[in-house]
Amino acid sequence: MSVHEQFADDLALYALGCLEGDERAALEKHLEECASCRRELEQLRGDAALLALSASGPRPPARSQARLMEAIAKEPRGLGSVAKASGARWWAVWGWAAAVAMIVVAAMVWNQNAKLKSSIAELQGLSEQQRFELEHARHVVDTLTAQDVQRVDVMQVGAKQPPPQGKAIYSRQNNGLIFVASNLLPLPAQKAYELWIIPTKGAPIPAGVFKPDAHGGAMVINPPIPAGVEAKAFAITIEPEAGSTTPTMPIVMLGG
Amino acid sequence: MAQLYTRYSAVVYAVALRVLADTAAAEDVLQEIFMQLWRNPGAFDAGRGNLAPWLAVITRNRAVDSLRKRRPQTDILETTLSVEPDLAGDADRGRAMEKVRAALTEMPAAQRSSLEMAYFQGYSHSEISHKTGEPLGTIKTRIRTGLMLLRKAVETR
Numbered sequence: 001m002s003v004h005e006q007f008a009d010d011l012a013l014y015a016l017g018c019l020e021g022d023e024r025a026a027l028e029k030h031l032e033e034c035a036s037c038r039r040e041l042e043q044l045r046g047d048a049a050l051l052a053l054s055a056s057g058p059r060p061p062a063r064s065q066a067r068l069m070e071a072i073a074k075e076p077r078g079l080g081s082v083a084k085a086s087g088a089r090w091w092a093v094w095g096w097a098a099a100v101a102m103i104v105v106a107a108m109v110w111n112q113n114a115k116l117k118s119s120i121a122e123l124q125g126l127s128e129q130q131r132f133e134l135e136h137a138r139h140v141v142d143t144l145t146a147q148d149v150q151r152v153d154v155m156q157v158g159a160k161q162p163p164p165q166g167k168a169i170y171s172r173q174n175n176g177l178i179f180v181a182s183n184l185l186p187l188p189a190q191k192a193y194e195l196w197i198i199p200t201k202g203a204p205i206p207a208g209v210f211k212p213d214a215h216g217g218a219m220v221i222n223p224p225i226p227a228g229v230e231a232k233a234f235a236i237t238i239e240p241e242a243g244s245t246t247p248t249m250p251i252v253m254l255g256g
Numbered sequence: 257m258a259q260l261y262t263r264y265s266a267v268v269y270a271v272a273l274r275v276l277a278d279t280a281a282a283e284d285v286l287q288e289i290f291m292q293l294w295r296n297p298g299a300f301d302a303g304r305g306n307l308a309p310w311l312a313v314i315t316r317n318r319a320v321d322s323l324r325k326r327r328p329q330t331d332i333l334e335t336t337l338s339v340e341p342d343l344a345g346d347a348d349r350g351r352a353m354e355k356v357r358a359a360l361t362e363m364p365a366a367q368r369s370s371l372e373m374a375y376f377q378g379y380s381h382s383e384i385s386h387k388t389g390e391p392l393g394t395i396k397t398r399i400r401t402g403l404m405l406l407r408k409a410v411e412t413r
Binding site: 008009010011012013015016017018019020021043044045046047048049050051052053054055056057058059060061063064065067068069071072075 | 257258261265266267268269270271273274279282283286287290291294295308309310312313315316317320349352353356357360371374375376378379380381382384393396397399400403404406407410
């Protein structure tokens with residue numbers, strides 16, 4: 001035993017709960033610092049338990065059990081009055097409440113997550129479709145506006161060179177206008193062709209200024225025009241390069 | 257709870273009666289101990305094996321408090337036995353107790369008396385010295401060596 005000898009006897013008394021006064025205080029102070037004496041104290045408490053167990057006698061009367069069961073029936077388990085245990089039980093209640101809350105929240109999050117996943121999948125599908133359409137449209141525009149674009153009129157073999165002509169493709173609903181011209185005559189200096197929408201009601205609406213290339217070809221794609229215009233015809237005039245707000249006569253090309 | 261009572265009520269009642277020497281008072285302590293267990297199911301671990309040593313100690317403490325007419329000195333939740341007698345079952349406990357009782361019978365009467373006055377009657381060492389007329393040092397040594405004899409008796413079984 002590596003217990004400090006001066007405390008050996010006091011440890012035994014302390015284990016039995018019969019050490020008092022200054023000696024008790026001195027031992028408790030020593031125990032704070034001495035692990036070997038703490039171990040011996042625990043051993044002595046085990047020895048004291050043997051002493052307690054040595055007690056023998058008659059069994060408790062039957063009325064004791066009946067009295068206990070009656071008291072238990074009146075006091076549901078877990079609702080006692082011991083403050084320390086009461087605190088523990090409340091934590092247990094809060095623990096269950098927290099667990100239930102977690103399950104509810106988890107279910108809500110799962111449900112929301114499923115909806116979000118569905119929305120994301122839907123948006124991804126829509127986005128993919130739009131991306132495809134955009135690429136298709138961009139490819140069309142890129143071809144039409146490429147620097148090396150060749151605009152060739154394919155005609156009956158042996159036919160004469162066709163006159164200047166153009167084709168206007170207009171959608172009122174989409175507010176879109178594409179105009180493609182060929183065989184246009186060269187322009188005087190500082191002049192340009194201007195496309196006009198002739199509406200069913202009101203004055204002609206300017207729809208873009210353009211100059212033909214070396215082969216007489218030209219194109220106008222979706223010029224800025226008012227929405228919802230009902231077109232009766234399309235016309236071309238020759239205007240200053242900056243364009244005009246009203247057509248300058250004469251109309252050199254007309255269709256409708 | 258009924259099973260716990262069947263198995264351990266005899267230990268609790270015996271310790272309480274040993275301390276209090278009064279059946280009604282012992283029944284009160286018995287009731288109090290088992291109600292504490294009922295109210296604090298987490299106070300003991302059913303898987304720890306034999307609860308008898310721990311129950312005997314907390315019963316002794318509560319009974320001595322009652323005998324000395326003082327407020328409970330310790331909560332049963334704070335009473336622990338980190339080194340318990342190696343009593344795996346009730347049969348082991350029975351054999352060990354035979355050894356302990358034999359050791360108590362064999363030790364000098366003055367030594368046994370000092371142990372019992374300290375543990376079962378809750379006297380302080382100075383009170384024992386005053387009642388017996390023996391020097392304090394003698395009382396201390398008797399108590400320590402008495403406990404050692406009990407330990408040795410169980411270890412050599």
